[in-house]
Amino acid sequence: MIKLFRFLKQYTLHIAVVIVLLFVQVLSDLYLPTLMADIVDIGLVNKDVNYILKIGGFMLLIAAGGTLCAILATYLSSKTAVGFGKILREKIFTKVESFSLHEFDKLGAATLITRTTNDVTQIQQVSVLILSMMITAPLTCIGGVIMALQQDTSLAWVLVVAIPILFGIIGITLKRGLPLFKVMQEKIDKLNLVLREKLTGIRVVRAFNRIDKERVRFDDANADLMDNAIKINIIMAVLMPVMMLIMNVTTVALIWFGALRIEAGTMQIGSLLAFIQYATQILFSLLMLVMLFIMVPRAQVSAVRINEVLETDLDIVDPEKPKLLNNARGFVEFKDVSFRYPGADQPALSNITFTAKPGELTAIIGGTGSGKSTLINLITRFYDVESGSVLVDGVDVREMSQKVLRGKIGFVPQKTVLFSGTIAENIKYGKEDASMAEIEHATQVAQATEFVSELEAGFEHHIAQGGTNVSGGQKQRLSIARALIRKSEIYIFDDSFSALDFKTDAKLRAALKPEIADSTVFIIAQSVSTVMYADRIIVLDDGQISGIGTHKELLNTCKVYREIVASQLSEEELA
Numbered sequence: 158m159i160k161l162f163r164f165l166k167q168y169t170l171h172i173a174v175v176i177v178l179l180f181v182q183v184l185s186d187l188y189l190p191t192l193m194a195d196i197v198d199i200g201l202v203n204k205d206v207n208y209i210l211k212i213g214g215f216m217l218l219i220a221a222g223g224t225l226c227a228i229l230a231t232y233l234s235s236k237t238a239v240g241f242g243k244i245l246r247e248k249i250f251t252k253v254e255s256f257s258l259h260e261f262d263k264l265g266a267a268t269l270i271t272r273t274t275n276d277v278t279q280i281q282q283v284s285v286l287i288l289s290m291m292i293t294a295p296l297t298c299i300g301g302v303i304m305a306l307q308q309d310t311s312l313a314w315v316l317v318v319a320i321p322i323l324f325g326i327i328g329i330t331l332k333r334g335l336p337l338f339k340v341m342q343e344k345i346d347k348l349n350l351v352l353r354e355k356l357t358g359i360r361v362v363r364a365f366n367r368i369d370k371e372r373v374r375f376d377d378a379n380a381d382l383m384d385n386a387i388k389i390n391i392i393m394a395v396l397m398p399v400m401m402l403i404m405n406v407t408t409v410a411l412i413w414f415g416a417l418r419i420e421a422g423t424m425q426i427g428s429l430l431a432f433i434q435y436a437t438q439i440l441f442s443l444l445m446l447v448m449l450f451i452m453v454p455r456a457q458v459s460a461v462r463i464n465e466v467l468e469t470d471l472d473i474v475d476p477e478k479p480k481l482l483n484n485a486r487g488f489v490e491f492k493d494v495s496f497r498y499p500g501a502d503q504p505a506l507s508n509i510t511f512t513a514k515p516g517e518l519t520a521i522i523g524g525t526g527s528g529k530s531t532l533i534n535l536i537t538r539f540y541d542v543e544s545g546s547v548l549v550d551g552v553d554v555r556e557m558s559q560k561v562l563r564g565k566i567g568f569v570p571q572k573t574v575l576f577s578g579t580i581a582e583n584i585k586y587g588k589e590d591a592s593m594a595e596i597e598h599a600t601q602v603a604q605a606t607e608f609v610s611e612l613e614a615g616f617e618h619h620i621a622q623g624g625t626n627v628s629g630g631q632k633q634r635l636s637i638a639r640a641l642i643r644k645s646e647i648y649i650f651d652d653s654f655s656a657l658d659f660k661t662d663a664k665l666r667a668a669l670k671p672e673i674a675d676s677t678v679f680i681i682a683q684s685v686s687t688v689m690y691a692d693r694i695i696v697l698d699d700g701q702i703s704g705i706g707t708h709k710e711l712l713n714t715c716k717v718y719r720e721i722v723a724s725q726l727s728e729e730e731l732a
């Protein structure tokens with residue numbers, strides 16, 4: 158957790174003020190019992206009303222000052238902790254944003270969400286405790302012992318007995334409680350994972366009548382979390398009364414033995430009362446330390462989880478001195494590229510070499526899992542090559558800034574993603590400052606105008622989270638419009654026409670042609686009719702290029718292509 162405290166730098170002044178305020182508060186708390194003893198032993202014994210009023214008034218002032226310090230300290234420490242939480246969430250979010258797809262896959266969305274929310278909250282809560290108790294508890298404890306001994310040394314043995322018992326109980330609590338606290342976050346993670354999967358896959362869950370099974374899965378995770386929380390609560394439920402019992406027994410012992418000393422004339426009543434108050438303060442401060450000992454380890458688990466995110470070595474980073482690109486606009490070149498997903502035995506792509514120029518349409522075809530999307534992911538630098546190089550405008554993509562690279566690309570992913578917001582906002586996602594005319598034009602080319610104009614709110618129609626309130630084909634067209642509005646040098650359509658009917662597909666491709674005529678275009682498609690007019694068709698088979706050329710050339714030279722064609726086109730079309 159100490160590592161995380163480096164983010165508290167901007168709150169240094171706040172923390173310093175809190176320390177001073179708490180110091181003053183503790184001093185005032187420690188001074189009050191002594192004053193009270195004076196009132197009893199001097200004021201009451203001598204029936205000196207003036208003295209009682211004077212010291213009483215002084216006590217009121219001191220108490221008011223202490224309270225004011227406590228309020229201010231609590232306000233500042235809460236402000237610091239909340240600010241700390243905000244900084245941590247920002248840091249995690251920024252880091253996660255720079256994750257490569259591999260790092261996302263490794264950690265998973267569910268735990269990233271828990272770490273950004275629940276784990277940060279743990280740290281936030283414990284920071285308030287640390288800020289107040291780390292100062293107050295030890296200071297009160299040490300100060301209390303000194304002040305108590307000043308009142309009477311012979312009763313100190315009662316504390317000498319009580320404190321080790323208290324420490325014994327703290328030890329047992331920590332031994333039993335710590336493992337439970339440590340797994341708490343993992344159990345919350347598990348619950349989030351199940352919940353997330355269930356909610357995102359709700360249609361499949363329903364279609365396959367798996368609601369009951371999924372409920373059991375959720376209930377298991379939920380009950381597991383509850384069981385753990387109950388075990389923790391049982392420990393806490395036992396701990397508190399036991400601590401109170403020790404405190405009360407200590408008080409009774411002090412009164413008992415103090416009374417004997419008073420009777421013997423070796424102690425005054427005021428001193429006993431003050432001693433009892435100091436003993437209570439000492440034991441309470443130890444109780445606060447226990448709370449700290451309980452909370453800190455749990456927050457420590459959260460801190461480790463947060464640090465794990467913050468310290469993740471990024472696979473894909475910008476070079477220190479990104480190369481500037483020459484005037485070329487959209488040249489893409491693969492030079493003997495091989496790539497393997499982390500942990501995979503077999504490479505997903507092997508020895509891929511080709512060049513694509515502006516004005517050219519390159520189509521990629523191949524069976525499922527042949528590496529088509531992987532090839533595209535290397536152009537956008539979602540992953541880095543294992544060997545060889547991918548060049549854009551003559552520069553290795555690893556040597557240019559990711560922002561510049563992706564600024565050149567209009568990408569339509571295989572799995573369409575829309576964000577909650579209006580249709581216009583979703584299209585503008587491709588170009589923030591796009592005018593209404595540009596939005597309308599992109600929509601027109603993507604063949605989405607008709608369905609948008611049929612909507613009551615038109616471009617202001619609200620897209621639900623995940624784009625669930627539009628059809629698959631409509632989503633695809635909006636996602637194409639979003640890419641087109643960028644006027645990119647390189648366009649990538651990853652199986653982007655699959656949800657369109659034949660007529661819309663033909664109309665869209667005709668409208669698309671002039672729009673992307675000067676760009677380098679990649680189309681991944683399963684159907685021969687989509688790829689047959691391409692300038693270059695790359696036929697992938699098991700991660701390798703089994704043929705490259707035009708439709709005609711491949712019919713003569715590539716067996717795999719001929720098989721794909723034969724499975725899709727009729728004899729007449731083939732002829």
Ligand SMILES: Nc1ncnc2c1ncn2[C@@H]1O[C@H](COP(=O)(O)OP(=O)(O)OP(=O)(O)O)[C@@H](O)[C@H]1O
Pocket residue numbers: 262498499501505523524525526527528529530531532571
């Ligand atoms: N994130 C990943 N981690 C590990 N292996 C992966 C990952 N993504 C894809 N693969 C594997 O890499 C190979 C190529 O996958 P890719 O998605 O590129 O195929 P594709 O040709 O686009 O398939 P499809 O037409 O079904 O979309 C497959 O064997 C796949 O299982």
